Amino acid sequence: MTDPHIISEKRGALGLLTLARPQALNALTHGMIRAIAARLAEWAADDAVRAVAIRGEGRGFCAGGDIRVVQQAAAAGSDEGAALLRDEYRMNALIGAYPKPYITLIHGICMGGGAGLSVHGSHRLADSSLGFAMPETAIGFVPDIGSSHFLSRAPGEIGMYLGLTAERIGLGDALEAGFVSHAVNAADFEAVIAALAKGESVARAIAPFVRKAPPGALTPYRRQIETIFSASSVEAILERLDRDGSDFARRTAQMIRSRSPTSLKIVFRQLRTAAKLDLKQCLAMELRLALRVLPGHDFREGVRAALVDKDRTPRWQPSALAGVGDIEPYFAPLQDDLF
Numbered sequence: 001m002t003d004p005h006i007i008s009e010k011r012g013a014l015g016l017l018t019l020a021r022p023q024a025l026n027a028l029t030h031g032m033i034r035a036i037a038a039r040l041a042e043w044a045a046d047d048a049v050r051a052v053a054i055r056g057e058g059r060g061f062c063a064g065g066d067i068r069v070v071q072q073a074a075a076a077g078s079d080e081g082a083a084l085l086r087d088e089y090r091m092n093a094l095i096g097a098y099p100k101p102y103i104t105l106i107h108g109i110c111m112g113g114g115a116g117l118s119v120h121g122s123h124r125l126a127d128s129s130l131g132f133a134m135p136e137t138a139i140g141f142v143p144d145i146g147s148s149h150f151l152s153r154a155p156g157e158i159g160m161y162l163g164l165t166a167e168r169i170g171l172g173d174a175l176e177a178g179f180v181s182h183a184v185n186a187a188d189f190e191a192v193i194a195a196l197a198k199g200e201s202v203a204r205a206i207a208p209f210v211r212k213a214p215p216g217a218l219t220p221y222r223r224q225i226e227t228i229f230s231a232s233s234v235e236a237i238l239e240r241l242d243r244d245g246s247d248f249a250r251r252t253a254q255m256i257r258s259r260s261p262t263s264l265k266i267v268f269r270q271l272r273t274a275a276k277l278d279l280k281q282c283l284a285m286e287l288r289l290a291l292r293v294l295p296g297h298d299f300r301e302g303v304r305a306a307l308v309d310k311d312r313t314p315r316w317q318p319s320a321l322a323g324v325g326d327i328e329p330y331f332a333p334l335q336d337d338l339f
Contacts, residue, residue: 003035012197013050015043022058027066028113030084036117037091044099051196052098054117055105055189060131064112067139071303074294085144085290088113089283089338092146096120096279101202105193107186111135111168116145119179120279123202126171127186128213132179133168137259139306140298140314142266142289148274149282154178156222157229163267164234165255173216182206183213221248228252234264235321260298260314261321266330273331284338285331292330 002008005026007018017036019026036054043049056062065088073081095102095117102121110118110126111133118124126132134143134151143151143163151159154177162169162177174180184192188209195205218225228240228249234256241253256264266289274282293299297317305314318324 001034001038003029003031005029005032006035006039008035008039010049011193013048013199014193014196015039015046015049015052016193016197017052017054019054019056019062022056024066025060025063025109026056026058026114027063028088028117029066029069030080030087033084033088033091037087037094040091040094040098049100050199051101051103051202053103053105053193053196054121056107056114058108060108060114061104061106061110062114062117063109064114064135065145067112067141068303068307070294071300075300081294082291085287086338088116088145089287092116092120093280093283093339096146098122103192103196103202105184105186105189106130106180107189113145115147115150115179119150120146123206124179124181125184125189125192125206126174126180126182127184128171129186130171130174130180131168132170132174133166134162135166135168137164137263137267138166139302140260140263140293140296140300140316141302142263142270142286142293144286144290146279146283146286148270148286149277149279150179152271152274152282156226158218158222158225160229160237160268160271161218161225161252163271164229164237164259164264165252166259167255169218170216172213173218175213176216176219176222183211184209185211224248234268237268238321260302260316261318262296262298262316262324262327263293265321265324265327266293269327269331280339287338288332288334289330291334 005021070081103123104118106126231237241249301314
């Protein structure tokens with residue numbers, strides 16, 4: 001299976017995939033997802049391929065899934081959005097269990113589906129231009145692509161902080177959180193590719209180019225984050241932020257209060273639950289949540305405000321946490337679950 005936005009090539013011992021949709025920051029279409037999964041499955045069984053690498057053309061690695069297409073499909077009553085998500089999550093599971101080294105070469109934007117293409121792999125190389133985020137609560141959705149697995153395991157409650165705020169972080173914070181494994185300049189990516197193509201081990205191919213990254217912007221606030229975001233509910237987190245009163249706490253509380261209240265309540269439970277689940281179980285839970293959130297008002301409104309009208313003023317329903325009803329039905333198993 002092929003797609004015009006996926007360049008697939010074998011360079012010696014390396015299978016190399018390039019996301020080639022730069023005009024859309026390499027946002028993933030259904031065709032791209034299927035083409036990547038097909039090539040990964042082929043190379044897993046090819047003894048000549050010793051490692052796989054993936055990179056993105058243009059200004060960034062990958063801005064995520066083509067969320068507008070998913071929203072339009074849901075609004076039209078089509079199953080296409082659901083089918084895209086199912087195939088994407090199965091691709092994420094394939095990456096997480098890949099039998100060979102899987103190296104991601106990340107520069108610029110890496111959000112949503114881009115994180116699904118990278119964080120589950122064995123080696124995540126990123127440049128100082130990295131902008132990493134799971135921005136779903138800002139569009140009335142929930143973190144997916146297996147992110148509940150890595151967010152729930154990030155040290156010091158940084159995953160809960162990122163899941164609720166939808167904040168973007170840079171290289172230093174992504175390294176500290178474990179989302180990135182090595183800091184490597186984008187100018188050196190080709191040299192890493194050449195070494196892998198010669199059959200060198202990943203460790204040897206990467207070693208000459210690994211750089212020390214400066215501390216992340218969140219480093220001074222890590223203790224606050226750990227203390228505040230260990231609370232037992234979203235409401236309790238906001239109460240701790242208000243009581244803290246620092247500039248950082250005020251900014252953080254303001255961010256959270258601008259997000260979809262329904263998404264916030266779901267995400268809090270999602271991440272607490274995910275800490276006890278493996279990757280496949282997390283992906284199955286995320287599909288249940290996604291398919292139930294997709295038809296809702298907040299997802300439609302969030303996409304409108306962020307991607308259509310771009311007024312950045314979504315009108316959530318309900319507009320406050322107190323108005324969110326029982327979220328238990330969102331978590332119920334599907335008749336046709338993911339795995």
